Amino acid sequence: MQNLTLLDGQKFQITIQRLCRQLIENHNDFSQSVLIGIQPRGIYLAKRVAEELRKILPGHTIEQGDLDITFYRDDFRRRESPLVPNQTKIDFIIEGKKVIMMDDVLWTGRTIRAAMDAMLAFGRPERVELLTLVDRRYSRHIPVAADYVGIEVDSIASQRVVVSWKETDGEDKIVLLSEAK
Amino acid sequence: MAGLSTRHLLGIKDLNVSDLQLIFETADNFKTVLNRPIKKVPSLRDVTIANIFFENSTRTRLSFELAEKRLSADVVNFAASSSSVSKGETLIDTVNNILAMKVDMVVMRHPYAGAATFLSKHVKAQIVNAGDGAHEHPTQALLDAFSIRERYGDVAGKKVVIVGDILHSRVALSNILCLKQLGAEVMVCGPTTLIPKYIGALGVKVEHDLIKALNWCDVANMLRIQLERQDIKYFPSLREYTMLYGLNKQILDSLDKEITVMHPGPINRGVEITSDVADSKQSIILDQVENGVAIRMAVLYLLAGQTP
Numbered sequence: 232m233q234n235l236t237l238l239d240g241q242k243f244q245i246t247i248q249r250l251c252r253q254l255i256e257n258h259n260d261f262s263q264s265v266l267i268g269i270q271p272r273g274i275y276l277a278k279r280v281a282e283e284l285r286k287i288l289p290g291h292t293i294e295q296g297d298l299d300i301t302f303y304r305d306d307f308r309r310r311e312s313p314l315v316p317n318q319t320k321i322d323f324i325i326e327g328k329k330v331i332m333m334d335d336v337l338w339t340g341r342t343i344r345a346a347m348d349a350m351l352a353f354g355r356p357e358r359v360e361l362l363t364l365v366d367r368r369y370s371r372h373i374p375v376a377a378d379y380v381g382i383e384v385d386s387i388a389s390q391r392v393v394v395s396w397k398e399t400d401g402e403d404k405i406v407l408l409s410e411a412k
Numbered sequence: 413m414a415g416l417s418t419r420h421l422l423g424i425k426d427l428n429v430s431d432l433q434l435i436f437e438t439a440d441n442f443k444t445v446l447n448r449p450i451k452k453v454p455s456l457r458d459v460t461i462a463n464i465f466f467e468n469s470t471r472t473r474l475s476f477e478l479a480e481k482r483l484s485a486d487v488v489n490f491a492a493s494s495s496s497v498s499k500g501e502t503l504i505d506t507v508n509n510i511l512a513m514k515v516d517m518v519v520m521r522h523p524y525a526g527a528a529t530f531l532s533k534h535v536k537a538q539i540v541n542a543g544d545g546a547h548e549h550p551t552q553a554l555l556d557a558f559s560i561r562e563r564y565g566d567v568a569g570k571k572v573v574i575v576g577d578i579l580h581s582r583v584a585l586s587n588i589l590c591l592k593q594l595g596a597e598v599m600v601c602g603p604t605t606l607i608p609k610y611i612g613a614l615g616v617k618v619e620h621d622l623i624k625a626l627n628w629c630d631v632a633n634m635l636r637i638q639l640e641r642q643d644i645k646y647f648p649s650l651r652e653y654t655m656l657y658g659l660n661k662q663i664l665d666s667l668d669k670e671i672t673v674m675h676p677g678p679i680n681r682g683v684e685i686t687s688d689v690a691d692s693k694q695s696i697i698l699d700q701v702e703n704g705v706a707i708r709m710a711v712l713y714l715l716a717g718q719t720p
Contacts, residue, residue, distance in 0.1 A: 303453060312414055352448055
């Protein structure tokens with residue numbers, strides 16, 4: 232395994248802050264907008280972004296929820312055993328709101344397709360946007376594009392992109408893993 | 413995480429503790445789905461399920477059908493009374509004909525013990541046992557244990573008494589196996605004639621005095637007297653049974669602690685349980701029914717998810 236660190240330390244923090252500023256440009260004080268992290272790894276991104284936004288906009292409520300997409304995936308019965316679901320926690324109304332969906336890595340786009348279905352079970356939002364920390368370019372299986380991107384990465388299918396978080400993994404880091412030849 | 417250790421759900425006997433936990437955790441998620449404005453998920457979109465009932469049922473059949481529909485499966489229903497079974501077709505022929513119409517799973521209730529196991533050995537589809545004679549009723553036991561877990565947080569260490577017609581009850585056997593696996597203490601209570609002689613071999617206590625049993629337990633599961641399965645008289649009269657083993661409000665209030673009352677349905681009000689008990693705060697009978705759909709969704713989801 233060869234590891235290539237794409238982003239860490241202060242640069243990682245700067246990227247998160249840039250994404251927050253871009254969100255504020257479009258969503259003002261977030262009174263009509265909500266953040267939804269996609270389980271399992273997107274929730275850390277959503278939590279971090281919500282935390283930063285609260286620092287930048289003190290006194291404003293930033294709604295943030297977790298969305299599990301297990302039951303909406305398109306690879307059911309194509310795996311050895313079904314995936315075990317995670318918790319969905321959305322304590323607010325999304326009807327008529329602007330929803331910003333968040334996932335750490337955007338790759339084939341299939342997760343986002345499932346997340347759209349899962350989210351619509353909670354109501355009809357006014358608008359839906361997608362924020363991703365890492366965009367693996369030229370690898371989409373379905374036509375999905377992110378509105379906000381942390382970094383863009385050119386990679387091949389056998390490689391993996393892993394995002395670690397200070398809260399759970401001890402360090403903020405984006406790593407590109409390749410099989411050793 | 414691995415899936416279930418079995419391809420069919422024939423009885424609790426085939427499940428291990430991690431299977432039970434997996435089913436409960438999956439059911440937790442389905443329960444939240446059932447409380448959403450849109451209660452349907454598309455998981456089983458390409459799965460067809462046949463519900464084959466050779467015996468009458470209201471709750472189980474509706475519950476399975478709702479679970480299947482909430483998972484977006486295609487459902488066909490079959491009641492033996494209105495079918496060619498009455499013309500002399502065998503069980504395997506009936507089911508194989510249904511499967512020839514491209515059905516993936518069969519949910520079956522049958523009056524003979526072992527019918528589901530027999531079928532699983534002779535046909536290609538995945539089988540879910542919805543009750544076979546006086547043998548097992550696994551989804552009922554799962555939803556009962558799930559309801560106890562919901563009420564108390566955990567099943568382990570809880571004391572559960574099963575009261576009534578243990579001899580003819582598939583609910584009793586499946587419940588005993590399930591609760592014992594999860595670490596609960598189980599007691600059976602009823603007239604001597606309705607308690608199988610060697611039931612102690614399953615690791616359960618036997619008690620013939622209802623008051624003593626209720627004072628011991630945290631949860632009382634009151635079974636229905638299954639008159640349709642009783643070919644001879646096991647007790648002198650229904651009235652005498654009610655006097656000795658019926659649960660009423662006075663008995664419930666005379667206990668030194670608040671116990672939880674369960675019933676698998678259908679209730680014979682005034683026989684094993686009076687109306688004021690069935691409708692009291694201590695009764696979780698309707699929670700059991702609600703949880704039944706979530707548990708059946710979990711079972712169908714976990715079984716159907718195995719690669720065909």
